[in-house]
Amino acid sequence: MPFPLGRPLGSASDAEFQRTVVRAALDLLSTQIEPGIVDFATDAPDVGEQEPWACPLNLAPATGDSFADRLGAEASRFLPWAAETRRRRGRSLFGASGAALDQQREVVQALGSVADSGNLTDAPGVGIDWAFEMPLLIRHLVDDVRTIYHEALASQPGSRAPTHDDLNDWIFDSTVLGEVIIAIADYLTAAADEQPILTFIRGFVVPEGRYRDQSSF
């Protein structure tokens, strides 16, 4: 299938295209006589040249002395829009960390506190029964905060939805969240000499190509 990673059926919210992909796979059972690989020749309908994407919110520099304060201020701009998306979709993928849907501010606070303290051992105490222990919890705190941002952008006015690369460019070039992720990655890097597993955690937190001038893993 000629589709980007993360969308094996090609296009979100395009039921007809998805059915076409499923049919193409299932039909192989009646057209093949032995195991094999057959290419799907059609690109997803939303692939192609697109105009540049920009976040519609003007993110003025978030004030505060700590990452937790600055990230909290930034995330508060997105929470109402994320709530709008949840209402529209009737669901959310927020909660990978173990947090409930009404604990978004606590998750933001927890991620910011890790960036402030560099504590890679003790789970942030914000009243959440985390689904993971540290340091793997960090990966899912990042995922949950990114989900808030992604789901917020899905409801904001704009000419088109951002791509995966658009989002990574924006997060790592323009947001406090990007600063927080890189700061935590630096802590993981510094501690990896004694705990090599932390290099893998860094690779789960920072997409490849986004960690300074080196591999994320």
Add this chain to the structure above:
Amino acid sequence: MRADNMARVAPGPWITPKPLAESTVAIVSTAGMHRRGDPPFVAGDLSYRIIPGTSDFSDLVMTHVSANFDRTAVQDDPNVAFPLDRLRELHDAGEIGGVSNWHYSFMGAMPNPSLFEEAGTEVGRLLAADGVDVALLVPI
């Protein structure tokens, strides 16, 4: 390059299934999705989670560890990686015989896929016992 270094898994024997219109279909996904209250996937996880055929997407989360694939599509429409609604529609249209009572979710990101053999064999037995004729494997 990492894919080139992965262990090769030989194809299994070819089994001609029943006509699709008479076949029950199950999804086997590697997207790391599971019900909100289920144990999350952890790095190197070789286990699987069961997802009932009656599931509503509002009850599912994704704890796949990789940071290197686009999650916005699944956030927008989980069918893009777990096409449960599409199977229901194909069943309603008479194109497939049925949708399985149970579907299965693994987490990919495993350099040596042969490590999944034990769990995969177990899922195969469960699918057969449930009367499933076709497993739709959906990697992410």
